[in-house]
Amino acid sequence: xxxxxxxxxxxxxxxxxxxxxxxxxxxxxxxxxxxxxxxxxxxxxxxxxxxxxxxxxxxxxxxxxxxxxxxxxxxxxxxxxxxxxxxxxxxxxxxxxxxxxxxxxxxxxxxxxxxxxxxxxxxxxxxxxxxxxxxxxxxxxxxxxxxxxxxxxxxxxxxxxxxxxxxxxxxxxxxxxxxxxxxxxxxxxxxxxxxxxxxxxxxxxxxxxxxxxxxxxxxxxxxxxxxxxxxxxxxxxxxxxxxxxxxxxxxxxxxxxxxxxxxxxxxxxxxxxxxxxxxxxxxxxxxxxxxxxxxxxxxxxxxxxxxxxxxxxxxxxxxxxxxxxxxxxxxxxxxxxxxxxxxxxxxxx
Amino acid sequence: xxxxxxxxxxxxxxxxxxxxxxxxxxxxxxxxxxxxxxxxxxxxxxxxxxxxxxxxxxxxxxxxxxxxxxxxxxxxxxxxxxxxxxxxxxxxxxxxxxxxxxxxxxxxxxxxxxxxxxxxxxxxxxxxxxxxxxxxxxxxxxxxxxxxxxxxxxxxxxxxxxxxxxxxxxxxxxxxxxxxxxxxxxxxxxxxxxxxxxxxxxxxxxxxxxxxxxxxxxxxxxxxxxxxxxxxxxxxxxxxxxxxxxxxxxxxxxxxxxxxxxxxxxxxxxxxxxxxxxxxxxxxxxxxxxxxxxxxxxxxxxxxxxxxxxxxxxxxxxxxxxxxxxxxxxxxxxxxxxxxxxxxxxxxx
DNA sequence: GTGAAAGCGCTAACAT
DNA sequence: ATGTTAGCGCTTTCAC
Numbered sequence: 001x002x003x004x005x006x007x008x009x010x011x012x013x014x015x016x017x018x019x020x021x022x023x024x025x026x027x028x029x030x031x032x033x034x035x036x037x038x039x040x041x042x043x044x045x046x047x048x049x050x051x052x053x054x055x056x057x058x059x060x061x062x063x064x065x066x067x068x069x070x071x072x073x074x075x076x077x078x079x080x081x082x083x084x085x086x087x088x089x090x091x092x093x094x095x096x097x098x099x100x101x102x103x104x105x106x107x108x109x110x111x112x113x114x115x116x117x118x119x120x121x122x123x124x125x126x127x128x129x130x131x132x133x134x135x136x137x138x139x140x141x142x143x144x145x146x147x148x149x150x151x152x153x154x155x156x157x158x159x160x161x162x163x164x165x166x167x168x169x170x171x172x173x174x175x176x177x178x179x180x181x182x183x184x185x186x187x188x189x190x191x192x193x194x195x196x197x198x199x200x201x202x203x204x205x206x207x208x209x210x211x212x213x214x215x216x217x218x219x220x221x222x223x224x225x226x227x228x229x230x231x232x233x234x235x236x237x238x239x240x241x242x243x244x245x246x247x248x249x250x251x252x253x254x255x256x257x258x259x260x261x262x263x264x265x266x267x268x269x270x271x272x273x274x275x276x277x278x279x280x281x282x283x284x285x286x287x288x289x290x291x292x293x294x295x296x297x298x299x300x301x302x303x304x305x306x307x308x309x310x311x312x313x314x315x316x317x318x319x320x321x322x323x324x325x326x327x328x329x330x331x332x333x334x335x336x337x338x339x340x341x342x343x344x345x346x347x348x349x
Numbered sequence: 350x351x352x353x354x355x356x357x358x359x360x361x362x363x364x365x366x367x368x369x370x371x372x373x374x375x376x377x378x379x380x381x382x383x384x385x386x387x388x389x390x391x392x393x394x395x396x397x398x399x400x401x402x403x404x405x406x407x408x409x410x411x412x413x414x415x416x417x418x419x420x421x422x423x424x425x426x427x428x429x430x431x432x433x434x435x436x437x438x439x440x441x442x443x444x445x446x447x448x449x450x451x452x453x454x455x456x457x458x459x460x461x462x463x464x465x466x467x468x469x470x471x472x473x474x475x476x477x478x479x480x481x482x483x484x485x486x487x488x489x490x491x492x493x494x495x496x497x498x499x500x501x502x503x504x505x506x507x508x509x510x511x512x513x514x515x516x517x518x519x520x521x522x523x524x525x526x527x528x529x530x531x532x533x534x535x536x537x538x539x540x541x542x543x544x545x546x547x548x549x550x551x552x553x554x555x556x557x558x559x560x561x562x563x564x565x566x567x568x569x570x571x572x573x574x575x576x577x578x579x580x581x582x583x584x585x586x587x588x589x590x591x592x593x594x595x596x597x598x599x600x601x602x603x604x605x606x607x608x609x610x611x612x613x614x615x616x617x618x619x620x621x622x623x624x625x626x627x628x629x630x631x632x633x634x635x636x637x638x639x640x641x642x643x644x645x646x647x648x649x650x651x652x653x654x655x656x657x658x659x660x661x662x663x664x665x666x667x668x669x670x671x672x673x674x675x676x677x678x679x680x681x682x683x684x685x686x687x688x689x690x691x692x693x694x695x696x697x698x
Numbered sequence: 699g700t701g702a703a704a705g706c707g708c709t710a711a712c713a714t
Numbered sequence: 715a716t717g718t719t720a721g722c723g724c725t726t727t728c729a730c
Binding site: 058078080088100121232261291293 | 429444453465636
């Protein structure tokens with residue numbers, strides 16, 4: 001038996017079948033743990049497969065089964081700490097369940113998001129995990145998926161649609177807590193730096209901010225709302241705007257840490273003391289928040305876990321374990337992490 | 350012509366062929382820009398394809414062509430700023446060339462790296478882009494790829510092998526420059542915080558450090574070398590070790606920013622002044638470096654660009670544009686970014 | 699418990 | 715320039 005082909009030809013189930021004097025069908029069954037296959041035969045098949053260096057041809061299999069074991073992921077940008085954590089979580093789960101991830105970036109534009117969706121559609125992903133771009137208005141570009149019944153799960157930046165599940169944290173409540181905290185620290189004129197209001201995450205955070213104010217009898221002042229793209233540069237610009245406010249605000253709640261940190265630094269540079277003059281709260285618990293001085297109070301946003309949950313939910317649905325059609329929203333735990341940037345009553349180190 | 354099937358059946362080239370009264374082969378050619386196809390026919394095919402909502406079946410195509418248009422990427426971890434930037438660059442290039450990326454994390458272990466490689470091999474990626482795990486000793490787990498002639502390109506953490514191209518920066522020179530800079534600033538006892546010496550990046554940086562010392566007539570002292578895993582925690586531990594040194598060092602060159610920053614902060618907390626008592630240089634130009642006070646002098650490491658170059662090189666090779674078999678190493682530009690943490694002669698703000 | 703046979707959708711010789 | 719044909723490797727009815 002000199003079958004150890006050192007050459008480059010691929011071993012197929014036919015080769016195994018021939019070698020074992022059985023049919024390809026049985027080999028296929030053996031390799032796929034089909035119940036109706038003799039234990040002995042199965043063992044023989046497995047051994048021979050290993051010996052011959054067989055590897056299953058995913059394409060042939062996919063072609064037959066009409067399933068790809070591939071999950072599409074579309075995110076605004078890959079290069080933020082939060083997104084990396086999310087993807088990392090997804091990869092972990094997908095990998096351990098035999099799924100592959102293919103990843104696309106929308107670069108915050110609806111156009112690229114649509115193009116990416118089309119690519120994913122053409123590569124026939126089994127399901128889609130999406131966090132929406134900054135300027136996406138509708139989800140028409142996903143209708144191919146919905147029409148075909150391909151599951152579509154949103155995370156973080158979600159879209160409310162009866163046919164899609166969303167995985168989020170309670171942004172409203174988190175923002176309310178953040179704002180409450182600032183108020184408790186004595187802040188009365190709190191600036192809120194927010195993002196595009198099309199996106200639930202920013203709209204909900206603004207909502208929570210407003211609710212906290214009114215709940216504690218403070219008046220909402222739209223002049224204190226700064227809508228930006230939440231970039232580092234936007235933080236610097238926001239600082240400029242804040243400095244020109246009269247009277248000076250005594251608190252800032254920013255919808256993300258990168259922006260909060262650059263704003264904080266710019267204000268410090270301008271001689272404003274944090275938290276004494278202005279107390280700060282950010283959002284995300286980015287590593288930056290533990291480096292800036294004073295350390296930034298922020299909302300811990302479990303990115304890795306969100307990635308795991310999103311991927312696991314999708315995979316469970318695909319495997320028929322759990323049906324997500326009845327699940328509208330999954331809410332993950334988040335919590336306020338209090339650090340020096342917001343502590344005013346003697347607590348700061 | 351009532352062919353606008355609202356149903357769920359997939360449209361194939363046969364359907365298009367039937368509708369147009371031509372052969373499936375011609376349809377295939379038309380859709381693939383085959384030169385020998387009438388312009389008119391081609392246009393007709395394209396229109397009909399669009400009208401009928403045709404989408405190409407990648408599996409059938411892959412099965413035939415034995416090419417997957419998929420690139421495997423294996424990285425130690427997804428959740429660092431540097432890696433995110435790399436992946437982001439790869440995605441951009443891959444996407445615009447019609448390639449998909451599938452991504453695996455080794456979580457810094459050779460075992461998971463091997464498992465990931467196996468998965469990629471089984472999904473028949475056209476090529477592999479790899480940055481090695483912390484403890485990988487050899488590349489036996491990639492030999493399947495080499496045997497089959499599947500191109501394997503290393504980036505950042507490379508392995509010197511005649512059959513693989515590596516994409517790096519000149520770590521030796523960058524480290525030499527960093528060390529020179531510290532010496533110019535008057536430092537004479539410079540600690541170097543490094544990583545596992547199996548990895549070129551850390552070994553080369555140590556090499557550059559040593560070379561700079563000897564070049565300027567300073568003696569190398571192995572007590573000043575701290576080998577760590579370069580994590581945030583390791584930075585804190587390194588700070589502890591540094592504080593106990595007698596005499597106290599006057600400079601620290603760390604092989605990555607996250608570690609440098611946490612070390613710097615821990616030393617500051619202990620009452621040591623940076624840069625006055627100890628000057629600091631990091632590596633990577635992580636966003637953290639612009640937030641820590643004083644801002645960290647560091648080596649700008651073009652992650653996004655490295656991702657682009659790696660992906661483009663691989664794709665060019667796959668497309669036959671460029672053959673990488675003769676290319677051993679591609680070196681990207683990097684440069685020292687001087688900030689407050691290392692400036693001692695009155696320059697600091 | 700196993701085999702025979704058809705076909706998933708596409709592409710590439712080879713013919714015309 | 716287009717058509718014919720075979721087959722990529724697998725799974726799955728339907729037989730037995």
